[in-house]
Amino acid sequence: MTPADLSRTVLSxxxxxxxxxxxxxxxxxxVQVGRPGPGGSGDYATSxxxxxxxxxxxxxxxxxxxxxxxxxRSTPDLSRVDVTGPGFLNFTLAxxxxxxxxxxxxxxGTEYGHGDTxxxxxxxxAPAGELRAAVRTETVLRLLxxxxxxxxxxxxxxxxxxxxxxxxxxxxxxxxxxxxxAARWGLLRPAAHDAAATGDDLxxxxxxxxxxxxxxxxxxxxxxxxxAAALGxxxxxxDTHEPGARALLDSIGDHPGVLAAAARHRAxxxxxxxxxxxxxxxxxxxxxxxxxxxxxxxxSAAHRSRLALAEAAGTVLAGGLTLLGIDAPEHL
Numbered sequence: 001m002t003p004a005d006l007s008r009t010v011l012s013x014x015x016x017x018x019x020x021x022x023x024x025x026x027x028x029x030x031v032q033v034g035r036p037g038p039g040g041s042g043d044y045a046t047s048x049x050x051x052x053x054x055x056x057x058x059x060x061x062x063x064x065x066x067x068x069x070x071x072x073r074s075t076p077d078l079s080r081v082d083v084t085g086p087g088f089l090n091f092t093l094a095x096x097x098x099x100x101x102x103x104x105x106x107x108x109g110t111e112y113g114h115g116d117t118x119x120x121x122x123x124x125x126a127p128a129g130e131l132r133a134a135v136r137t138e139t140v141l142r143l144l145x146x147x148x149x150x151x152x153x154x155x156x157x158x159x160x161x162x163x164x165x166x167x168x169x170x171x172x173x174x175x176x177x178x179x180x181x182a183a184r185w186g187l188l189r190p191a192a193h194d195a196a197a198t199g200d201d202l203x204x205x206x207x208x209x210x211x212x213x214x215x216x217x218x219x220x221x222x223x224x225x226x227x228a229a230a231l232g233x234x235x236x237x238x239d240t241h242e243p244g245a246r247a248l249l250d251s252i253g254d255h256p257g258v259l260a261a262a263a264r265h266r267a268x269x270x271x272x273x274x275x276x277x278x279x280x281x282x283x284x285x286x287x288x289x290x291x292x293x294x295x296x297x298x299x300s301a302a303h304r305s306r307l308a309l310a311e312a313a314g315t316v317l318a319g320g321l322t323l324l325g326i327d328a329p330e331h332l
Contacts (some may be wrong), residue, residue, distance in 0.1 A: 001077040001097045001100060001101070002076075002100075002101050002104060002113065002253050002256055003033040003034065003044055003253055003254060003256065003257045004033075004256040004257060004260075005046055005074070006046075006076075006091060007030065007031045007032070007033045007046075007257075007318045009071060009075050010031045010033065010046055010067065010071065010089070011027070011028075011030070011047060012074075013067050013070035013071045013074065014027055014028075014031070014048070014052075014067060014070075015027050017066055017067065017070055018068055019258055020208055022066055023052070023056050023058070023063065023066060024055070024056050024057065025052060025055030025056040025057075026055060026315070028051065028052075030117065031046055031048045031255070032046060032047070032048070032257075033045070033046045033091075033253075034257070035186075035250070036084075036088070036090055037088070038087070039082075039084055039085055040084050040085070040088055040090050041082055041084060041090045041092070042080060042082065042090040042092035043091055043092055043093045043250075044091045044093075045084075045088050045089060045090045045091065046088070046089050046091070046322060047087075047088055047089040048067075048087060048089070049061070049063040049064035049067060049088070050086060050087050050088075052096075053087070055214065057071070057194050059087070060086050060087025061083060061086065061087045062087075063087060064083040064087040064088070064089050065083055067089060068081045068082075068083055068089060071089075071276040075118055077094050077100070078091055078092065078093060078094055078097075079093065079095070079212035080092035081093040087270055089165060090184055095224065096239055097303050098229040098238070098239065098240035098249050098253075099165055099237045099238045099254045101249060101252060101300055101312075102237065102238025102249075102252070102308050102309055102312045103237065103238065103239070105252060105255075105312040105315050105316060106238075106308070106311060106312060106315065109315060109319075110234060110315060110318050110319035111146075111319065111321055112213065112255060112256070112315060112316060112319055112321065113146075113255045113256040113258070113259040113260075113316075114146040114259070114289050115146075115148065115256060115260065115262075116140045116147070116148035116235045116257075117148065117260045117263075118144060118147040118148050118149035118260075118263060118264070119147075119148035119149070120147045120148075121144075121148075121150065122150045122151075123141075123144050123149050123150070123151040123152075123159065124147070124151075124152060124153065124154045124156055124157045124158055124159065124278075125137050125140065125141065125151070125152070125153050125157055125159050125160065125161060126153065126155075126157035126159065126161075127153045127154075127155075130163075130165045130166070130171075131163070131165075131171040131174065131187070132163045132164075132165055132166045132171075132187045132196050133161055133165065134164050135184060135187045135188065135325075135327075136161055136187065136188065136192065136266075136268065137153065137161050137165055138227065138325070139184075139188055139266075139268045139324060139325060140263070140266045140268060141153070142323055142325070143203070143259065143262050143263040143268060143271070143323060144263045145261065146149050146259060146323060147259065147263040147264075148265070151220075155279070161192070161266055162192065163190065163192040164193055164195055164196070166196050166198065170198045172200060174186075174187075177200075178198075178200075178202055178203060178325075179203075180325075180326075181211070181215075181326045181327050182202040182203055182211060183202075184324060184325050184326050185197070185199055185202060185210075185211040185272065185324070185326060186199075186202050186315050188228070188246065188268045188269060188272055188324055189210070189211075189269055189272040189273075190269060191267070191269045192267070194265075210272075210276045211326075212281050213276065213283070214275045214276060214278075214317060214321065215321070215326075215327075215329055215332055216279075217278075217279035217280075217282045217283055217313070217314075217317060217329065218279075218318055218321070218328045218329070218332075219329050219330060219332035220282070220283070220286065220314075220318040221282065221310045221311060221313055222314055222330045222331075223313025223331075224286070224291050224292060224307065224310050224318075225235070225307065225310070225314075227292055228291070228292060228307050231292070231299070233292070233293075233299045233303060233304065234304060234305065234307075235304055235307040235308040235311055236301060236303075236304030236306075237304075237308055238305050238308035238309045238312060239303060239305055242288075242289050242302075242306075243288075244284065244285050244287075244288030244289040245285055245306070247281040247285070247311055248278070248281040248282055248284075248285045248309060249309065250281075251274070251277050251278040251281045251316075252278065252309075252312055252316050253279070254274065255274065255316050255319075256326065257294075258270055258271060258274040259271065259302050259320075259323070268323075268324060269321050271323060271324060272320075272324065274320065275316075275317055275320045275321065278313060278316055278317060278320075279317060280301075281313075282310070282313040282314075282317075285306075285309070285310075285313075286310065289316055290303075290306070291303060291306035291307050291309075291310050292307075306329050
């Protein structure tokens with residue numbers, strides 16, 4: 001169960017509670033699910049009960065307890081649902097449900113995280129002439145379409161993206177000097193109000209360069225799969241509960257929510273930062289949970305599950321880079 005699945009689950013429980021007259025008030029269009037905050041528990045949490053308290057004329061904890069009962073009644077993929085603090089709902093996934101995240105990635109491929117959260121929405125952006133604004137506009141359109149929006153540029157635009165521009169001197173030879181991938185990363189990775197990155201450090205092949213780290217991590221996942229195929233080791237289901245896998249599974253599970261938020265806020269930099277976190281989590285994972293057997297070690301179910309998780313990580317990295325218009329190399 002991914003955060004997107006949980007969001008739909010909470011929304012369905014809320015609709016049932018309103019339909020049955022247990023709760024009063026409007027049902028929101030969406031429910032945000034993320035990591036538990038201080039004092040929270042489990043794998044994920046939502047503060048939706050706090051948002052509903054005013055319209056429902058109930059305390060947040062009352063609303064959270066009602067939703068907790070509704071969710072537990074209809075959702076077998078959760079082992080616990082707890083109410084903490086003033087009314088936060090905290091979710092603990094059932095054993096095996098983390099493997100479902102890996103299967104969801106492998107089934108969807110590089111379109112994992114694409115969805116219909118903005119279906120029925122029309123967005124018309126103003127065409128941009130300045131280099132950075134043009135690259136950001138084109139990328140935001142791709143993110144919007146990946147979430148189901150009808151998105152385009154046109155003279156009847158109702159929205160214009162604003163960025164801190166690149167000086168004409170730097171813009172003139174930026175792509176020729178850095179190449180397409182590094183230039184796009186340098187224009188998209190900083191937030192719109194921050195200066196673009198235009199230095200030659202974008203070409204450095206070292207972990208100090210986030211773009212290199214992301215592309216290296218992707219290439220590393222592909223190398224692991226090639227080596228596993230040569231050894232005749234099939235991938236498993238990704239159902240691993242090793243401590244080193246937790247951060248990577250969390251980052252993979254967050255991917256759909258990051259893409260949706262990046263589209264809503266017109267912020268491709270959120271995708272870039274998420275790719276950095278995913279790459280770092282994968283590189284740490286492969287060091288602590290070796291996906292391939294070493295020496296005379298026999299392949300095990302653990303190795304097969306680790307391979308599935310590595311493939312899922314590579315798929316998320318490739319999908320995110322593609323949305324940014326950046327190549328995800330098989331070899332680096």
